[in-house]
Amino acid sequence: MNKTDYMEMLFAIDSVYTSRIPLILSWENGFKIKCLPFVGVEQSSMEPEDEGYYGEYYTVVQIIETLGQGLDSSVPVFNGYVEISLLNVPQKIEMEDGTVLWTRDK
Numbered sequence: 001m002n003k004t005d006y007m008e009m010l011f012a013i014d015s016v017y018t019s020r021i022p023l024i025l026s027w028e029n030g031f032k033i034k035c036l037p038f039v040g041v042e043q044s045s046m047e048p049e050d051e052g053y054y055g056e057y058y059t060v061v062q063i064i065e066t067l068g069q070g071l072d073s074s075v076p077v078f079n080g081y082v083e084i085s086l087l088n089v090p091q092k093i094e095m096e097d098g099t100v101l102w103t104r105d106k
Contacts, residue, residue: 001089005105006057012093012102013059013084014041022064023101025082025090031070034096035061038081058085 016023017037026032038060063080075088084090093102 001086001104006086006089009089009093009102009104010041010057010059010084013037013061015101016095022096023061024067024092024094024096025061025084026068026092026094027070027075028091029070029072029074030068031075032066032068033061033063033082034065034067035063035082038062058083060084 013023013025014037017040020036022034022036024032024034041057041059044056044058060081060083063077063082075082082088089104091104092100094100
């Protein structure tokens with residue numbers, strides 16, 4: 001995934017952060033959640049030369065409801081929150097009414 005696509009994905013989530021409008025996020029493995037953006041787009045405190053560095057920007061969503069369990073546990077959930085980063089990119093982001101905000105190209 002290139003940086004432009006990645007930033008578009010993050011800002012699709014961030015676009016509803018202040019309005020507190022729920023989003024539906026879906027992953028390839030079937031995991032699907034209704035969620036609220038918990039933080040806006042944040043910049044990592046790590047530098048590219050740091051061990052464990054995997055990207056400069058991320059955001060976090062809070063799960064309201066799990067709509068699909070998924071076939072495996074490849075989407076990490078921590079106490080009802082999911083970090084969206086280069087290590088965890090959803091397949092699709094949409095509004096509750098079905099309006100698609102972003103989809104991942106294969």
